[in-house]
Amino acid sequence: MExxxxxxxxxPDKDSKPYYSEYRxxxxxxxxxxxxxxxxxxxxxxxxxxxxxxxxxxxxxxxMEINGxxxxxxxxxxxxxxxxxxxxxxxxxxxxKDLVVDMDDFFNKFLVVKPYLIRKTPPPQKEILQSPEExxxxxxxxxxxxCACCSSSCPVTWSRSTYLTPSVFVKAWRFVADSRDEAKExxxxxxxxxxxxxxxxxxxxxxxxxxxxxxxTSAIVNLRRKLAFSRG
Ligand code: FES
Numbered sequence: 001m002e003x004x005x006x007x008x009x010x011x012p013d014k015d016s017k018p019y020y021s022e023y024r025x026x027x028x029x030x031x032x033x034x035x036x037x038x039x040x041x042x043x044x045x046x047x048x049x050x051x052x053x054x055x056x057x058x059x060x061x062x063x064m065e066i067n068g069x070x071x072x073x074x075x076x077x078x079x080x081x082x083x084x085x086x087x088x089x090x091x092x093x094x095x096x097k098d099l100v101v102d103m104d105d106f107f108n109k110f111l112v113v114k115p116y117l118i119r120k121t122p123p124p125q126k127e128i129l130q131s132p133e134e135x136x137x138x139x140x141x142x143x144x145x146x147c148a149c150c151s152s153s154c155p156v157t158w159s160r161s162t163y164l165t166p167s168v169f170v171k172a173w174r175f176v177a178d179s180r181d182e183a184k185e186x187x188x189x190x191x192x193x194x195x196x197x198x199x200x201x202x203x204x205x206x207x208x209x210x211x212x213x214x215x216x217t218s219a220i221v222n223l224r225r226k227l228a229f230s231r232g
Contacts, residue, residue: 003027003078005036007048008088010095018095020086021045027078033087034062034073037099050099057211060147063090064099070149070209090152092161106148109164113172113190118183134179141174141219143212150206150216162195166206166216169197173219176226188227197223 002024010018023040031039037050053059055074062073065088067081078085093101119128144167151157151165168191175187191197197220206216 001026003036004084005040006084006086007040007098008086009048009098011097012095021048029079031078032074033064033066033071033076033078033081033085036078036085037073037087048099049097058145060145063147063149063152063211064088065090070153070211072147072149072211075211090148092152092154092158093148101148101152103148105161106151106165106167107146109168110146110171112164113168113175113187114183115171115175117175117178117181118186119180120182128180130179137177137179138174141170141177141214144170144174144214145212146171147211149209149211150214153205153209155203155205156199156201160195160199163199164191164193164195164197166200166220169200169223170214170216170219173222176223184226185230188223188230191223192227197227 005023006020007023008018009015009021023044025039025044027036034052034055037048041048050064050073051061052074053061057072057075063070064073066073066076067086070090087099089095089099089101093103093106096102146167148167151167154166156163157165172187172191175181176184181187200217200220202217204217210216
């Protein structure tokens, strides 16, 4: 069945403003949006730029806005989408070219929460044990693939570029909730700021946007509770 793809294009080296390119071709059953983009560069327009890697919803590289929703192109079936398929880069991030956005600022924000397991005691002879119940505390948050779909859907992010963003809070809570971590106050300190968890307006757009069904708002609430409790 023929489908229409409208893709936002912009090359800052050549274009004074963004524009849309339209492509029409048969999209067979089972074709993903990422495969449609491949079809375009292989058969119609090799100048189109987009980012991908795993093609299996694991690496987080192919986040983009598709028919107004933030999704992974590799995990979105064209047949799921109604009408013209409109593909745009994630908002709130500088466009490098077409659908490729600059992720440096997004990744750099994670550093403030020390996104790694910190131990203070000497390492045990064997592994650090964790019970199934303790592991369950992490399960809702550990599958974040850092695709920026949640962060770029947040209205606070659009109005305040220094806001840490929902994905940073998910990462912080993932370590605060980890029974093996011994520096919870250090992760918490990173989100306890003007641009931290207190600035969230609970718009819940991050919850709708996450392609891995993670609930960043619950991570934010958990962090706020922990901070309030720590203050006594
Ligand atoms: S290409 Fe890796 S998540 Fe889509």
